[in-house]
Amino acid sequence: MRQAAFRSYAFHIAVIAALFLLQYVLPAYHIGTFTRIMVYAVLAIGYNILFGYTGLMSLGHAMFFAAGAYGAGLSVYWLGFGPIAALLAGVASAFVVSLLAGIVVLRVSGVAFLIVTLMLAQAAFLATLYFNTITLGDQGIVLSLRPIEMAGLSFALSDPSVKYNVALAAFAFALLFSLWLLRSPFGRILIAVRENEARTKLLGYNTFLYRFWALVISGTLSGLSGALYCLLFAYVGASFASLQYSTLPLLYTLLGGTGVTLGPLAGTAIMYYLIDISSSFTSSYMIIVGAALLVITLWFPEGIGGWVRRFLRRKPA
Amino acid sequence: MTLLETRGLSRRYGGVTAVNDVSFRLEQGEIRSIIGPNGAGKTTFVSMICGRIPPSGGAVFFEDHDITNMSPWKRVMRGIVYTFQITSIYPKLTLRENVALAVQRRLTAKPGLHLSLSPDALDAAIDEALSAVGLNNEADRLAGVLPYGHQRLLELAMGLALKPSLLVLDEPTQGLAPGDIQPFCDLIRRTAKTSTILFIEHNLKVVLDLADRITVMDRGAILAEGTPAEIERHPAVQQAYLGD
Numbered sequence: 001m002r003q004a005a006f007r008s009y010a011f012h013i014a015v016i017a018a019l020f021l022l023q024y025v026l027p028a029y030h031i032g033t034f035t036r037i038m039v040y041a042v043l044a045i046g047y048n049i050l051f052g053y054t055g056l057m058s059l060g061h062a063m064f065f066a067a068g069a070y071g072a073g074l075s076v077y078w079l080g081f082g083p084i085a086a087l088l089a090g091v092a093s094a095f096v097v098s099l100l101a102g103i104v105v106l107r108v109s110g111v112a113f114l115i116v117t118l119m120l121a122q123a124a125f126l127a128t129l130y131f132n133t134i135t136l137g138d139q140g141i142v143l144s145l146r147p148i149e150m151a152g153l154s155f156a157l158s159d160p161s162v163k164y165n166v167a168l169a170a171f172a173f174a175l176l177f178s179l180w181l182l183r184s185p186f187g188r189i190l191i192a193v194r195e196n197e198a199r200t201k202l203l204g205y206n207t208f209l210y211r212f213w214a215l216v217i218s219g220t221l222s223g224l225s226g227a228l229y230c231l232l233f234a235y236v237g238a239s240f241a242s243l244q245y246s247t248l249p250l251l252y253t254l255l256g257g258t259g260v261t262l263g264p265l266a267g268t269a270i271m272y273y274l275i276d277i278s279s280s281f282t283s284s285y286m287i288i289v290g291a292a293l294l295v296i297t298l299w300f301p302e303g304i305g306g307w308v309r310r311f312l313r314r315k316p317a
Numbered sequence: 318m319t320l321l322e323t324r325g326l327s328r329r330y331g332g333v334t335a336v337n338d339v340s341f342r343l344e345q346g347e348i349r350s351i352i353g354p355n356g357a358g359k360t361t362f363v364s365m366i367c368g369r370i371p372p373s374g375g376a377v378f379f380e381d382h383d384i385t386n387m388s389p390w391k392r393v394m395r396g397i398v399y400t401f402q403i404t405s406i407y408p409k410l411t412l413r414e415n416v417a418l419a420v421q422r423r424l425t426a427k428p429g430l431h432l433s434l435s436p437d438a439l440d441a442a443i444d445e446a447l448s449a450v451g452l453n454n455e456a457d458r459l460a461g462v463l464p465y466g467h468q469r470l471l472e473l474a475m476g477l478a479l480k481p482s483l484l485v486l487d488e489p490t491q492g493l494a495p496g497d498i499q500p501f502c503d504l505i506r507r508t509a510k511t512s513t514i515l516f517i518e519h520n521l522k523v524v525l526d527l528a529d530r531i532t533v534m535d536r537g538a539i540l541a542e543g544t545p546a547e548i549e550r551h552p553a554v555q556q557a558y559l560g561d
Binding site: 002186188189191192198200 | 425475
């Protein structure tokens with residue numbers, strides 16, 4: 001068991017190292033693309049904890065993504081926070097929003113959970129428009145950010161290489177955190193809730209509590225992604241709370257493979273490039289995305305990660 | 318000492334009364350069997366003891382505490398462990414993971430997130446529980462591919478791993494191969510040294526072999542109660558079992 005744990009950590013760290021080296025070989029355009037992919041992968045990692053491991057399908061993660069983005073963006077714009085303080089403010093606001101959302105949405109499960117999360121997120125989206133004196137509505141806020149001061153050095157967030165490495169650091173944190181969490185006794189209980197909730201209750205677990213913390217962790221990680229996106233691209237607007245940011249992590253996770261720690265990265269990268277490439281041929285690129293999703297659902301229901309894992313005959317992470 | 322007591326326990330489903338005003342006592346260290354025809358209310362009765370089903374009336378006391386409104390997971394923490402009549406395991410997880418879920422519950426006595434646990438203590442307790450039911454060589458197989466009888470033994474191993482003070486078994490020998498029944502009885506007798514056992518059983522040979530006392534239920538009520546010898550002679554029992 002311990003040897004398997006070592007191998008698993010070694011493999012994940014190797015992936016992070018490969019991403020680090022990638023910046024020295026990729027052309028400039030793809031460095032920008034991979035920066036976005038890593039930020040979105042953090043969102044998908046957060047989503048996977050709730051959907052892939054705990055078995056709760058949400059259509060409301062835009063709310064957590066936007067909570068992170070607005071928490072960071074508004075504290076820069078209105079309060080003059082520096083980038084690091086703003087990042088922390090974004091994560092904290094997503095944490096609070098997840099706590100409050102958890103109390104409401106976990107009263108239901110299954111399809112009702114899907115609908116309630118969707119409605120709550122739509123209400124949050126409309127709230128960003130309604131309070132347009134603060135959020136500047138769908139026009140949004142373009143931020144001017146101070147550089148990050150660290151150890152006597154100054155890093156400007158407009159520098160693509162700084163962006164890439166900040167995104168990589170956040171991605172590495174989210175990936176290793178999710179790996180550690182899901183290999184822990186806590187993670188085992190989340191999987192147990194997904195597989196057989198009735199049994200889990202009668203093993204002595206308050207399953208509501210575990211679903212609740214899974215939601216809070218998932219929402220907070222999604223908020224980290226939103227805060228990063230806002231700070232790295234110096235913008236926050238109502239589109240961050242739109243339905244798109246709820247469906248994308250679902251698609252990333254499905255494509256990458258639910259319940260596989262590296263699934264979100266694989267799913268995000270492939271979907272991002274699929275959209276990127278197909279949109280250069282046609283403005284109706286969503287047709288190509290839709291066709292790809294049909295293929296996945298019909299022939300690769302476990303996603304790429306699940307397919308690879310079965311291929312390697314590895315045990316669940 | 319009385320470990321478990323129910324007073325006037327009832328459960329109604331619409332117009333149907335599944336369990337009707339049952340008052341019942343179980344002494345510490347006993348092996349008690351509940352028998353009775355299908356539909357007698359046996360499973361509903363024990364489900365109210367472990368908290369799966371809320372009663373419509375009456376009360377349940379465990380170690381002199383009223384646990385009538387206690388959630389099922391808190392009852393497990395207090396030592397009441399239930400194994401399902403229809404096997405309820407995690408088919409997509411390995412046997413080791415199945416039992417690990419029970420073991421870590423016991424090792425983390427207080428509720429919380431349980432983010433770390435000694436792997437050695439976990440492994441040792443898993444091996445102990447799987448060895449007790451003879452499944453230690455299958456630890457890394459997926460539970461869902463086991464034959465049904467072995468899934469039942471796995472479920473029992475999960476119950477044992479919790480080290481219950483009251484182990485409630487719902488038809489434990491159902492689906493066991495004939496050759497597995499004697500080892501199962503030996504295991505229950507060993508377990509009874511540290512746990513009180515309450516089991517529903519249809520196999521009368523197993524009941525007569527294991528039980529210190531037998532409770533007979535019929536139509537939601539207790540028909541008779543006594544030692545195996547008393548129950549065998551009881552006219553109402555003979556009527557209920559042979560009459561229809």
